[in-house]
Amino acid sequence: MEFDGILDVFGGCLCPEEYRRSFNDIEQKISEIDANSDDHLLLRAIFAAMKGNFKASDDYFEILRTLGCSEAFRTRIRHYVFFCKQMARHPPALRFREEMRSFTAIFNETRLGIAAATQDMQSSREGVELSPIQTLECDILEALWRIGCFLPKFGRMNHPLYPNTALAMRSREIANNCSFDSLRSSANRAAVTGLHDLERHCQNLALECHFGHHACGREDAKAAAESLLAKCRETHDRIGIALSYIRRADALLSPPFTNPIALNFILDGMLSGWDVPEWDSVEASFRLSSNEEAIQLYCSAMEEMGHAGSTRGQGLVYLRLACIAEWKGLHNRERGRLQSDNQNFEEARRHLDLARHCYQDDVTNSQIVAVHGVVLDILSCKHLNALQSARRIGQDSASHGNVVVAQFAGIFLLRLARYLHQDLAATETAVVCCQCARECFRGAGETFLEFQAVLSEIIALERSSERAAIRCTEAQALVKATLGQFEGFGNLGRKLQSQILLHAGKVIRGALHADYNRLESWNRDFHKYESEVGLYNTMRSVLSDSSISTERPLDDVVQNVQQGEELQARYAQVQQCYDRALDRCEVTEAENYWREFLRELNNREEHLACFMRFISLLHLGKAAEAKDMLGSLLPPAYGGHGKRVDWQYTKYIWSGNDSQFFQEGLEQDRMAEIEWTQFESSLHYVNLAADWERGKQVLEVAARRRILxxxxxxxxxxxxxxxxxxxxxxxxxxxxxxxxxxxxxxxxxxxxxxxxxxxxxxxxxxxxxxxxxxxxxxxxxxxxxxxxxxxxxxxxxxxxxxxxxxxxxxxxxxxxxxxxxxxxxxxAQRHLSELDKDLLQQWCEKEYSLRKFLEAQKGIAGAPPRSDVPSADVDELKREAALARSALESHAPEIAEVLAINRFHLPVEEVFRQLQPRELVIHTHLSRHGLILFGITQKGINLVHRSETRDIDVRRLALSYNRCLRISLDPLSREKLATISAKLADILLVPCSNILEDTDHIIFVRAAALEVSETPSLAVLHTLMQTAKNRAKASNKISIIADPHRDGTRGDPAPMVGIGALSLASKYQTEAQNPQSVSSEAFRSQFQESQIVHISTHGTVFLDAPWQSSLVLQEEFKVMDLIRLQSKASLIVFAACVSGLGRTTSGNDVTGFSHAVLQSGASAYIGALRQVDSLASMVLIHVFHKQLRSHGDAVSIAECWRRAQAKLYRANTAIFRDLLREVRESIDQEAAKAFGMPEARDLLDDVIGDLEDEDFSHPGCY
CATH class of the missing domain: 1.25.40 (Serine Threonine Protein Phosphatase 5, Tetratricopeptide repeat)
Structure with missing residues (x-):
């Protein structure tokens, strides 16, 4: 069968994107040809490639190679083999291309055997006589490859808004080597031969090269488009008319080199997806928009395709309409229009469903539709569906030999992840995008790209160090396989391995900077791989090839890089030790870590060491010394003499075929990048040092350089x-x-x-x-x-x-x-309560269990790896966690919408009015710039006080105070406590002295290290006041839960806890309960329905998983459950040690029972801030409840507590002994037996008899 016959079978053109004949019609025509003939096999091979099943295509070509054919037919076959391989490399349905030096391009070249196929094609014509139509056939196949390969470069070259001048120039140079002469000549020859559909296709391709100009209104491009459209109308070519409309609309919506919704997508640079920050501004400037002219053109194209009966052509339009709706949804989400974005996503899904139906049997286009389905699932919080679909895309692509579609899918998802992370700060959604990209790459067997997806996820998780560390462990497991992919590539392979290793090292070290043990583990692996790939020699080779001139020997460069990494690791270790020491209230020890680090840095002059010396001085509060260092940090352009490596400009010398424009473009881009980095760093330094005059100079320089x-x-x-x-x-x-x-x-x-x-x-x-x-x-x-x-x-x-x-x-x-x-x-509390009560708990448990399972399996955080953790169990737990998360997310959109549309507003005047007449709120704000203090009463803001007292000054005092309480109760400790208390009073109370005289109750809104009886913010205070107004009356007076640890299994024996509970129960004529007999359901009921809840049992605190902190009852009761309860209590008392502490982590997870109780709706909460004397604590609670019962509602809870503290403060041994006798007499002996403490009175007799002179005024007692 000759060329014209082949074209007739496929509708006049070999490109599957011409849509001139349905796949069913093509199948019918091929079936009519003898199945054993050479023509049948050739048509099958071409048809399989058109559908995107390249494995089947290769199989047919392999059979054809074994048959005895004429030399002319063999030449034709080799041209078709080459053409189909190029179609696999650059599917016509995708404007997805990679730079020829990129990793993916090198893989695809090797996998597909492009070089061998090219050589085979070119040599096949030597000495073979071809007929004119066979010659045309071979020429057309080669011309179609050329234009398909370089088409995006032409468009990029011609587009006047293309941002990267250097790459545009390079595209122009490549394009000059691939002129249109052969294509135009082939089009004319096709016309002479009567192959008019092929002629129009060639003209269409030529027109695409002018799309960049056409989008910007260039007359020559418009004229070419109009000419082609007129010819299609003249010949009643409806599909040609439709394609003309589509190409014009595409050009209006996005240029032919980038778009985040991927109507077209080109990769520049060695790495892919997330790792190309240069494209951030490019994609932002070419986002899809609601372009009515383009949409009208698509609708006109749809009508023409319908008249022509081209179902696949209609799918082409549906896909584009889905892309536009998808982007509109993202755009509305960015603006907070959640209802609109859901409508857009549903519209996109409808269009995708229609496109999927139109693309039956079309592997490539079906996969592209599936990619956008994954995006919609991600944005609609159907994450489990998205992960499964992404994996199927990779697996199906691999099974059909159509791996480029999987590459496109994964890299597109990584670009979308970067956009979500950078522009919308939607970290969790970006992470899911990275996970879907990884599943896609893994399904396709693309280890290198899977590795890139894991590294991207690590970067996205920069503020969640524990999760990032787990991903680092997974990345480490992939390094060896990734490097192995480049074995056998010679010098090029070693260079690629080196780039991968250096990039991975930067990402992983950045994620593990605060975890010294894990960082050391990675460094050991890195040095092992570094040795295996010969990184040092490869760097020498790369630098030599690039002709980089440097003033220092290469040995010094490599050594400095290694020293910098070691210094960063040491800094992270010091920071970690410092934080841990502060947690223990060891202020001096904490600051000594920085002093020691400063001594280590004394003789080091490199910029990184200077910067760390600068930061260490700030940690120690030595602002003046830090300010004096600014000159060694600022770049020369901003008045300093700093020499940071990334401020130095290295001149590249390019030779060979690369143009002078390429070099100039690179230099311009690099200089602009350096100028911005210098400005950003200088601004940061002067703000840290508070050197405002230097800062003014920085702004003046930036304005002159047009940076500001x-x-x-x-x-x-x-x-x-x-x-x-x-x-x-x-x-x-x-x-x-x-x-x-x-x-x-x-x-x-x-x-x-x-x-x-x-x-x-x-x-x-x-x-x-x-x-x-x-x-x-x-x-x-x-x-x-x-x-x-x-x-x-x-x-x-x-x-x-x-x-x-x-x-x-x-x-x-x-x-x-x-x-x-x-x-x-x-x-969001009221909305959380609308959830299925088990969903949040189930998800939290699964996520936490999975993390602990993985830690045990992989030996995270310095723990030895456990071989007894079956991988099957981990996989099952992963599956359960994913299902739990999916179930939660399906109920979460309403909550998410409430949180998203809520703009913070505090009705300050309303807070003022709700304060009691003799109530004072002291609102403090501390920072390195000083103290701002507000004195607030019912009349409004009565006082504003500012001082130069810094957060570090107050932290030293407050933590030293706590340390004294923890260490001992000796007289020296008492004197030091008195001194510190006086200093804190000078800072916080003396400024308010004029309004303190008329105050009975002080509420602190604390700041920094000031942890006292407080409310976390005025917003919380306002919410609590509102809740108090509407609180329903509790059905139960008091619930008492206490654990004296009689069996010793859950802590040291605590008899005073049991005695205090029995005394309290007797006062209120109720029963004390041991937590071992209290179920979670019973606790929920008592917590919500009691006016007073007294809890004296220990809890477990997980700082790495805040909402997993729990109370020890019959089973563990999570903090998260407290938040979900609706308490009617006026007072919650936690008599366990340090139960009043709360902590706000860097990710804003609020831990500790105090915050959880306030969020549950309780009016007041009392808890311990430190280790307390159990006997004194028991007596304090006894006196407090005496005050409550004797005064009722006439006196506030805060006043009753103050009076109880004053009573204990003034007590001598005789008074304290009398108080103990009161407690003894209040205990009911039968109740004590039932509680399991029949000896309670005897224990108190022993205590009373042994009591000696005690100092009850010490803060450790109250």
Whole structure:
């Protein structure tokens, strides 16, 4: 069969994207030909490749090679083999291309045997006589390959808005080697031969090369498009008309080199997906939009395809409409329009379902549709479906030999993950994208790309160190297999291995910087692989090949890199030791770690060492010394003499076929990058050192260099940080108006991004760096400045009247940073209660169990690996965890919507009104810039006090106080406690002395290290007041649960705990309960229905899994369950040690029982902040309840507690002995027997008899 006959079978063209004949019709025509003939086998091979089943295509070609054919037919076969391999390399349905030097390109070249097929094709024509139509056939096949291979480069070259000048120039140079002459010649020859459909296809390809110009209105491109469209109309070619419409619409919506929704997608650089930050601004500037002209063109194309009966052609349009709806949904999500984005996603799903139906038997297009289905599942929180579908895409691609589609799918998901992480701060959704990419690559057997997906997930998890560490362990397991893929590639393979190893090292070290043991484990592996691949020699070779000139020998360069990594590891170790020492209240020990580190850095002059010396001085509070170091850190352009490696410009010398433009483009890009890095670093340094005059100079230099104001490509997820630092400089150099405008712009940028987030984790992560930043504090300071001015400033159309309003604004700004995740959880509490009660618990248990299982299996955190953990059990647990998460997420959208649309607002005046007449709120804010203190009463803000007392000063005092209480009760400790108390009073109480005289009750809104009886924020105080108004009357007076540890199995014996519980039960005529007999259900009921709940049992605290902290009852009762309860209690007392402590982690997880109890709705909570004397604690509770019972509602709980503390403080031995006798007499002997403590009275007799002179005024007693 000659070429014209083959074309006739396929509808006039070999490209499957012409849609001129349905696959059913093609199948029918091929079936009519003798199945044993050469023609039948050739048609089968071509048809299989058109459908995307390249394994089947290869099988048919293999059979053809074994048959006895003429030389001319063999030549034709080799051209078709080459053509089909190129179709596998660059599927026509995808504008998905890689740079020829990229990893994926090298893999695909090798896997498909492109070089061998090319040589085989070119040599096959030597000495073989072909007929004119056979010659045309071979020429067309080669021309189609050329244009298919270089088409994206042509479009990129021609597009005037293409951002990367160097690569555009390089594309132009490549394009010059692949002119259109052969294509135009082939088109003319096809016309002469009567192959008009083929002629039009060639003209279509030529037109595509002008798409970049056409999108921007270039007349020559418009003329070419109109000419082709007129010819299609003249010949009544409906499919040609439809394709013309589609290409024009594509050009309007996105240029032919990038789009985050992947109508087209080209990879630049060696690495893929996440690891190409250069494309962030490119994709942002070419996002799909609601372009009505383009949509109208698609609709017209759909109509033409329908008239022509082209079902696959209609699928082409449905796919594009789905892409647009998909992007609209993302865009609406970014703006916080959650209802709209759900509607867009449903519209996209409908279009995809229609496209899937249209693409039956079309492997390539069906897979592309499936990719977008995965995206919709991810964005709709159907994560289990997404993971399964992604894995199927990879497996199906591998089974059909169509691996490029799997590559496209995974890399597209990585790019989407980067967008979600960078632009929307949707960390958890970005992580799922990375996981789906990994499943896709794994299913396709693409180890290198699977490794890239794991590294991308590690970067996305930068604020969740434990999860990132688990992924690092998985990455380590993949390194060897990944490096093994490049064996046999010679020098090129070694260079590629080196790049992979260096990139992996950077990512993994960054994730493990705070975990010294795991970091050491990775370093050992790294050095082993480094030796195996000959990294040192390879670096020498790479540098030599690039002709890089350097002033220092290569040995020094490599050594400095290694020393820098060691220094970073040492810094992380010091930070970790410092944090642990602070947890133990060992202030001196903690700071000694930094002092020792400073001594280690004394003789080191490299920039990293200088920076770490600078940071260490700040940790020690030596701001003046740190300020003196600025000159050694700032770059020369900003008045310093710092020499950071990434500020140095290394000139590359390019030779061979690369153009001068390429070199110039690279230099321009590199210089711009260096200028931005120098500015960003300088701004950071001057803010840390609080050197505002230098900061003013930095801004002046940045303005001269046109770095400020920020350009659109620099306004990303963290642009608020840049604006905040700029604002701080303006504020401290006297430009308060300008400062307030910059701070406000930063706040607006931040809130706009937070408000559109769909998951709680992402909202929390978006704020996680704020509560210690300059933003909210800067806004508050400037507001306080305006409150002191004679006239209020005018900002746009907004005028804040008077100093009182400005003070209230200052308070609200500080509250915005303080409330954070806790406020979000309080607001969502009522919605959480609407969930199935078991879903949250089930998910939490599975996730926690899975983490512990993996730690045991892999030996994480320094623990020895366990071989007794079956992998099958882990897999089953993973499956259960995924199912639990999926079940939770299917119920979560409403909660997510509440959290996403809730913009923080604190009704300050309402909080004031709800305070009692003699109640005082002392609201404190501490930072390295000093103390801001508000004194708030029912009348409003009575006092604003500012001082230079820093957070480090107060931390030293507060933690030293706690340390004294923990160590001993000796007289020296008492004296030191008195001194510290006086200093803290000077800081916190003396400024309020004028209003303290009229105060009975003080509520502290604490800051930094000040852990006292407090409320976490004014927002929480307001919520608690509102809850108190509407609280239903409790049906039970008191519930008492206490564990004296009689059997010794759950802790040391605590007889005073049991005695106190028995005395309390007698007072209220109820029974004390041992927690071992209290079920979770019984505890829930008592906690919710009792007016007073007294709990004296120990709990377990998991700082790495906050909501897994629990009370020890008959079974463990999780903190998470407390949050979900609706308590009617006026008072909750936890008499266990350190039960009053709470902790806010860097990810804004709020741990500790105190926060959980307040969130459950209880009015007041009493817990211990430190280890207390059990006897004194028992007596204190006894006196407190005497006060409660004698005064009833006439005196507040806080006043009763104060009186009880005062009674104990003033008690001597005789008074204390009388109090113990009261407790003894109150115990009912029968109740004591029932409780399991028949000897309770005898124990008290022994204590009373042994009592000697005690100092009950020591804080350890009360």
């Amino acid at each position: 104001p920020l350009k659109p490509d620099k306004q990303g997820i963290l642009d608020w940080q840049i604006k905040s630092k700029v604002a701080a400089i303006h504020e401290h150099t006297g430009s308060h108006m300008r400062a307030f405008e910059e701070y406000s712009a930063a706040l607006d940028s931040l809130e706009r991004r937070i408000i559109g987030l769909s998951d709680v984790d992402s909202r929390q992560n978006a704020r996680s760096t704020i509560h210690t930043s300059v933003l909210y504090e800067g806004l508050a300071r400037t507001a306080l400045y305006f409150s002191q001015q004679s006239s209020s400033p005018m900002f746009g159309a907004t005028l804040i009247q008077g100093d009182a309003d400005w003070k209230a604004k200052a308070l609200e700004y500080l509250e915005r940073g303080r409330a954070r995740a806790l406020f979000d959880l309080l607001v």
